[in-house]
Amino acid sequence: MNHAVSRALRVVQEGPLALVVDGGRFGVRHLGVTQGGAADWISFYWANWLLGNAADAAALEIVIGGGLTLEAEQDATLALAGADLGARLDDSPLAPGATFRIAAGQRLTFSQPRQGLRAYLAVPGGFDVPEVLGSRSATAREQLGGHLGDGSALRNGNRLEWSGQQAPERRLPFDPAKGITLVGRQLALVPGSQIGHFTGVSLYRAFNAPWRIDDRADRMGVRLRGPELHCRLGSMISEGIPLGAVQVPPDGQPIVLLNDRQTIGGYPRLGALTPLSTACLAQCLPGEEVRLVATSSEQALARHRSCLNELHRNG
Amino acid sequence: MDVLMVRLFDTIDEENMPWLLAADRALREAFGSWLIDLVPSYTTLMLHYDCLCLTHAEALQRIERALEGLEPAGAGLGQRHEIPVWYDPSVGPELVRVAERAGLTIDEIVRRHCDRDYRVFALGFAPGYGFMGLVEEALATPRLNTPRRRVPAGSVAIAERQTAIYPLQSPGGWNILGRTAVPLFEHARRGEPLLLPGDRVRFAAISRDEFERQGGDTTPLESAS
Missing domain, CATH: 2.40.100.10 (Cyclophilin-like)
Structure with a gap:
C-alpha cells in the first residue's frame, strides 16, 4: 500500500451500525465460520460498479443511518447506492445512485431510512483493510475482518483508508428508488426437503398470508410474524444452513437466515429464499409486509443470471 | 438454487465419520474450483457450488460420480x-x-x-x-x-x-x-x-x-x- 497516495474518511459520529463488507467469506464454512458480506449484495455490487471497481471491492454497509457522520481528509470521488437513508453532504441532500465529489473537510451524514434499510458507500478501488480468512467483511460475533481486522463496526475516531485514484463519474442505469431490492416484497422461496413435513394448512398459510418483519432482525436473521406454522418434525439433526434458509422453530414463526447466520442448525425449514430475495429482505424495515412465493431452482437461477447480466452489460 | 444437501445417514453415530470424511474428500475433488463451500455435519454434507459455471443437473451428476464406490476413510483418521x-x-x-x-x-x-x-x-x-x-x-x-x-x-x-x-x-x-x-x-x-x-x-x-x-x-x- 502506498501511503503517499492514500485517502481517508474519519468517523466523526458513529451510527447504530456501519461496517466494512465485501462479497463475503467463502471456503471456510466447514470451520464454523459464517459467510458475512454485504446483505443486499446487489446494491453493494452497483455501488462498486459506479466507481468502476471490482464487484466485490470492500465498501461500507450503513444500516439505518442514525446520525453516522464521516469527514473526508482529502478531496475524493465516492459512490452511494442502496437504501435512501437521508444522506447529506454538509447541508445538501445527497441522493443515492451516483458518484459524488467530496472535498477535504466536508462531512457526509446519514439520518433516517426514507426507503430501504442498508446503504452502500464505495470508494475508488475499495477500502484498504486486511483480508482475514479470505475476506475483508466484518463479523462482530466472530471477531473477524473489517477495518480493524477484529470484526468491529465503525466507532468514533476510526479512520477508513483507500488508495485507488481514478474513478469515473457515473449514475445508475435505472431509477435508484426503483432498485430491485428496494421494491421487491414478493420473496421467492425454493422449497427444501422438509417442506412435506409441514401441515397442509401451514403450507397454505405460508404462501398466502402476509408476513410482517419483526423487530428481531439483524445480520444473522430476520423473524417473520404471521400465522403459526406447524411442522411434524420437532427438531432435526443439525445440518448446513444455506443463505436465505427459512427455518421454523417450535413457536411457528419463521426466521430467515442472512449472511451472518450460524453455519449449521437443527430447525426444520420450508426451504430457502433465493439470493436475490434474501437481498430484498435485507432492505425491509421492521413492520413492513412481505409475501412468500414458491419458485423453482431453475426459475431462480434464470432471475439470478439476468440480474448479474444487467450489471455486466453496463460494465 | 445453488446449494445441494447430500444426505448419507439418518442417525448420529461415530461409525458415520469415516464415510463423511471420505465423502468430503471425494466431493471436494469432484467440484474443484466450482465448489464454493462444503459443510459437513453429523449425517449430511451441504454443498454450495458455483451456479454460473455448473447446471443443477451437472452438479448432481458430479455428486453421484463422486460417491460411487466410496470407501470409508482409514481408521487412523483425524488427530x-x-x-x-x-x-x-x-x-x-x-x-x-x-x-x-x-x-x-x-x-x-x-x-x-x-x-x-x-x-x-x-x-x-x-x-x-x-x-x-x-x-x-x-x-x-x-x-x-x-x-x-x-x-x-x-x-x-x-x-x-x-x-x-x-x-x-x-x-x-x-x-x-x-x-x-x-x-x-x-x-x-x-x-x-x-x-x-x-x-x-x-x-x-x-x-x-x-x-x-x-x-x-x-x-x-x-x-x-
Whole structure:
C-alpha cells in the first residue's frame, strides 16, 4: 500500500451500525465460520460498479443511518447506492445512485431510512483493510475482518483508508428508488426437503398470508410474524444452513437466515429464499409486509443470471 | 438454487465419520474450483457450488460420480488432542448441576468426563466450535433454560450427550464444567481451528496452578440464574 497516495474518511459520529463488507467469506464454512458480506449484495455490487471497481471491492454497509457522520481528509470521488437513508453532504441532500465529489473537510451524514434499510458507500478501488480468512467483511460475533481486522463496526475516531485514484463519474442505469431490492416484497422461496413435513394448512398459510418483519432482525436473521406454522418434525439433526434458509422453530414463526447466520442448525425449514430475495429482505424495515412465493431452482437461477447480466452489460 | 444437501445417514453415530470424511474428500475433488463451500455435519454434507459455471443437473451428476464406490476413510483418521482443563465450580458453575442430576460427586463427574476419547462430529455454531461426543449417559444434562449472554473463551461444556469447548467468548446455553487455556480459534492460530471433524479429544484435569502457568484466565463465571 502506498501511503503517499492514500485517502481517508474519519468517523466523526458513529451510527447504530456501519461496517466494512465485501462479497463475503467463502471456503471456510466447514470451520464454523459464517459467510458475512454485504446483505443486499446487489446494491453493494452497483455501488462498486459506479466507481468502476471490482464487484466485490470492500465498501461500507450503513444500516439505518442514525446520525453516522464521516469527514473526508482529502478531496475524493465516492459512490452511494442502496437504501435512501437521508444522506447529506454538509447541508445538501445527497441522493443515492451516483458518484459524488467530496472535498477535504466536508462531512457526509446519514439520518433516517426514507426507503430501504442498508446503504452502500464505495470508494475508488475499495477500502484498504486486511483480508482475514479470505475476506475483508466484518463479523462482530466472530471477531473477524473489517477495518480493524477484529470484526468491529465503525466507532468514533476510526479512520477508513483507500488508495485507488481514478474513478469515473457515473449514475445508475435505472431509477435508484426503483432498485430491485428496494421494491421487491414478493420473496421467492425454493422449497427444501422438509417442506412435506409441514401441515397442509401451514403450507397454505405460508404462501398466502402476509408476513410482517419483526423487530428481531439483524445480520444473522430476520423473524417473520404471521400465522403459526406447524411442522411434524420437532427438531432435526443439525445440518448446513444455506443463505436465505427459512427455518421454523417450535413457536411457528419463521426466521430467515442472512449472511451472518450460524453455519449449521437443527430447525426444520420450508426451504430457502433465493439470493436475490434474501437481498430484498435485507432492505425491509421492521413492520413492513412481505409475501412468500414458491419458485423453482431453475426459475431462480434464470432471475439470478439476468440480474448479474444487467450489471455486466453496463460494465 | 445453488446449494445441494447430500444426505448419507439418518442417525448420529461415530461409525458415520469415516464415510463423511471420505465423502468430503471425494466431493471436494469432484467440484474443484466450482465448489464454493462444503459443510459437513453429523449425517449430511451441504454443498454450495458455483451456479454460473455448473447446471443443477451437472452438479448432481458430479455428486453421484463422486460417491460411487466410496470407501470409508482409514481408521487412523483425524488427530488426537489432549486438552488440559481446570474443572472448578468458579469457572464451571454447572459442575454442581450435573453432579446433582447424576447423583455423583463433582470429582466423579470430572473423572468420568476425562475417561474417554470424544470424536469431533462437526464444526458449527461459532468458528472452531467442535460438537463432540458422546459423553456417558449418566452425565447427559439438558441445555440451560436461559442461555448465558456471555460464556468465556475456553469454557468446556456439555449438553445432552455432547461436549464442546467455546473457542471465543459468545452467548451459550450449555452446562459449563471448566476452562482450558488451549487456543481453539484465534488469530494466534491464523484462523485455523484446533479441532477438525474426525479428530479425537481427551480431556485431562489440571490444577488451578497448572492452569495459571498455561496462561489461563481464572476470572470466575457466575452461575446461571
